[in-house]
Amino acid sequence: MKIPEAAVERLFFLAALFCASLALFILVFMLVLGRPLLTGDFLPRLLTEPWLPDRGLYGILPMLVGTVSIALLALLLALPMSLGCAVLISVIRPPRFGPLLERVVEFLTGMPTVVIGFVGVFLLVPLLRENLDAGSGRCILAAAIGLAGLIAPTLILFFSDAFARVPAGWRQAAAALGCSRSQIFFRIILPHSLRGLASGVVLALGRAVGDTLIALMLAGNAVAVPHSVLSPARTLTAHIAMLFAADFESLEFKIIFACGLLLYLVSLLLTLLIRGLERRGRCRI
Amino acid sequence: MPDLKIRDGGTLGLTLFAWLSAFTLLGLVAVVLGFLLLKGWPALQPGLLFGDTPPLQALLLRRPVFDGLFPALVGTLALVLLAMAIAIPPGLAAGIYMAEYCRGRTKRLLGLLFDILAGIPSIVIGLFGLSLTIFLHRHLFPGLFPCLLISALSLACLVLPYLIRTTQAALEEIPLRIRLGGAALGASRLQNIFLVLLPQALKGIGSGILLATGRCAEDTAVIMLTGVVASAGIPNSLFGNYEALPFYIFYISSQYADRTELQRGYGAALILLLLCALLFLASRVVRRRLTRKFLYHH
Numbered sequence: 001m002k003i004p005e006a007a008v009e010r011l012f013f014l015a016a017l018f019c020a021s022l023a024l025f026i027l028v029f030m031l032v033l034g035r036p037l038l039t040g041d042f043l044p045r046l047l048t049e050p051w052l053p054d055r056g057l058y059g060i061l062p063m064l065v066g067t068v069s070i071a072l073l074a075l076l077l078a079l080p081m082s083l084g085c086a087v088l089i090s091v092i093r094p095p096r097f098g099p100l101l102e103r104v105v106e107f108l109t110g111m112p113t114v115v116i117g118f119v120g121v122f123l124l125v126p127l128l129r130e131n132l133d134a135g136s137g138r139c140i141l142a143a144a145i146g147l148a149g150l151i152a153p154t155l156i157l158f159f160s161d162a163f164a165r166v167p168a169g170w171r172q173a174a175a176a177l178g179c180s181r182s183q184i185f186f187r188i189i190l191p192h193s194l195r196g197l198a199s200g201v202v203l204a205l206g207r208a209v210g211d212t213l214i215a216l217m218l219a220g221n222a223v224a225v226p227h228s229v230l231s232p233a234r235t236l237t238a239h240i241a242m243l244f245a246a247d248f249e250s251l252e253f254k255i256i257f258a259c260g261l262l263l264y265l266v267s268l269l270l271t272l273l274i275r276g277l278e279r280r281g282r283c284r285i
Numbered sequence: 286m287p288d289l290k291i292r293d294g295g296t297l298g299l300t301l302f303a304w305l306s307a308f309t310l311l312g313l314v315a316v317v318l319g320f321l322l323l324k325g326w327p328a329l330q331p332g333l334l335f336g337d338t339p340p341l342q343a344l345l346l347r348r349p350v351f352d353g354l355f356p357a358l359v360g361t362l363a364l365v366l367l368a369m370a371i372a373i374p375p376g377l378a379a380g381i382y383m384a385e386y387c388r389g390r391t392k393r394l395l396g397l398l399f400d401i402l403a404g405i406p407s408i409v410i411g412l413f414g415l416s417l418t419i420f421l422h423r424h425l426f427p428g429l430f431p432c433l434l435i436s437a438l439s440l441a442c443l444v445l446p447y448l449i450r451t452t453q454a455a456l457e458e459i460p461l462r463i464r465l466g467g468a469a470l471g472a473s474r475l476q477n478i479f480l481v482l483l484p485q486a487l488k489g490i491g492s493g494i495l496l497a498t499g500r501c502a503e504d505t506a507v508i509m510l511t512g513v514v515a516s517a518g519i520p521n522s523l524f525g526n527y528e529a530l531p532f533y534i535f536y537i538s539s540q541y542a543d544r545t546e547l548q549r550g551y552g553a554a555l556i557l558l559l560l561c562a563l564l565f566l567a568s569r570v571v572r573r574r575l576t577r578k579f580l581y582h583h
Contacts, residue, residue: 005475009386015378016387019445020398026405026413026442033416084306092303101307104314110496110565111558112503114531118554119317121538122324149317152310182295210406212506217538237408241509260412264405271404275397 030264034257046258051223058255060262062225066233070140070215071208073229074147075201082152086159091185102160108153117217120146125218134230138220141229146214151204158203162196163189199277206270210263212237236263321555328552334358349518352545354553356519360527363520364437364508365501372441372448373494379445380452380490385478403446411510414439418511431512434523439507444497451493455486488572495568499561505531515540530557 049059129137220232336352537550
């Protein structure tokens with residue numbers, strides 16, 4: 001039987017084109033549906049006003065502050081432990097324990113976020129409520145701890161890959177010159193894996209900003225601008241998820257698309273940043 | 286690195302810090318898993334799935350299950366199978382195109398768009414599914430509401446980029462000698478792809494599919510905007526509402542009425558975790574060294 005080569009190739013091409021166009025299609029949808037809000041005089045109000053629909057104020061400033069503070073705090077919490085684990089996996093390399101730790105971390109990347117949120121609600125939140133002055137216990141800190149658990153595996157895998165990519169010859173040369181392990185790490189491995197570390201941080205930040213369930217379950221979802229890590233907050237993603245407006249013409253509903261557009265643009269920016277980091281890294285080597 | 290004899294304060298500090306980090310991580314994991322097991326274990330019995338309905342009657346769909354996880358489990362299975370059935374054909378085709386046909390500028394542009402698609406937060410994809418439904422409802426199909434099919438389509442969007450990238454990577458890492466072998470024997474390009482390259486890449490593609498399946502099973506943000514509900518029974522139509530395990534877990538965490546419901550929530554969390562662990566192990570077995578890059582992109 002003769003296979004129609006050209007036709008099949010065309011089919012493959014159309015499939016690729018279709019999948020790629022989805023990325024643009026989603027952007028266009030958000031732009032069109034959120035368009036009424038993107039005019040010159042509404043945009044600044046959208047980004048700076050509080051969310052008080054009863055008084056005609058539809059700003060998303062509280063959600064912006066909530067998203068940024070939860071994501072950054074999560075990163076801050078996850079970073080030291082992730083670096084330590086990556087050093088153990090790729091630099092110290094204990095023969096049995098290293099690969100074991102690596103397997104566990106790989107498994108953790110597939111941990112369902114809703115399960116992390118669930119454990120957070122029934123283990124972490126009561127703990128914070130009883131030991132800190134955190135109101136109901138649902139607060140920025142709770143969400144950030146949960147999110148740190150979500151992004152730590154990603155960070156560890158990225159960091160240990162970045163460390164492992166530093167050529168073994170360089171380490172051996174340094175060792176032959178009499179460098180100690182910490183000297184090798186701080187003078188050879190760390191400076192040459194900064195770019196890999198940076199792209200890991202950017203990717204983890206993207207996951208932290210884009211995650212919905214953990215913040216929705218643990219942050220308390222208050223719409224006031226938070227003033228401390230123990231006050232409740234709402235993220236942009238949670239704001240979309242809490243959409244219960246039945247009226248699709250309402251301003252509340254259109255604001256949802258502005259939030260969606262903002263999240264899209266942030267993830268786009270982070271994706272471009274990672275690609276830039278990886279490409280320039282490749283040119284160097 | 287050979288074992289170094291030089292010991293200084295820095296090395297000691299670094300080593301201590303690394304081991305401390307590792308044990309903190311493992312300790313936290315143990316606490317989380319232990320907590321779930323301790324609380325969820327008593328719930329793991331036939332009643333968890335079927336409630337008061339006789340299991341056989343429920344499995345044969347003769348009688349509905351009201352106070353068990355069975356409908357949510359069936360809903361998740363239906364959702365995952367449907368989403369993967371929708372995503373696999375275009376995902377594999379696009380992956381083959383990227384690896385075997387696409388070159389130069391086009392390849393860079395398509396690759397960029399797939400990366401962008403992979404980075405979009407799942408709630409935004411859910412919002413896209415919802416707005417698409419509203420659009421179709423208004424202009425083409427007045428009877429269309431958020432439903433199983435819309436959720437599956439949205440989830441397919443979510444996992445398409447992983448399928449494409451794993452397929453592409455599995456094909457691209459095939460050694461040149463194998464690639465040339467088929468061609469040297471006179472195989473056409475397409476024959477080479479289907480008879481030589483795809484069988485070689487099957488492990489990589491299979492593990493990618495299993496990882497994507499796990500992603501579909503655990504995602505909650507997409508489905509909560511596109512038709513999942515807390516109580517719908519066994520899904521009986523593509524255009525109806527349905528239940529799903531991850532949404533059930535979320536729902537119970539905020540709406541549980543009594544201890545029994547909470548128990549069922551722990552049971553559901555444990556089952557979902559086991560399901561994802563199983564899919565992860567399967568993907569490891571299918572491919573012993575899977576390309577780790579695809580674990581990062583969630």
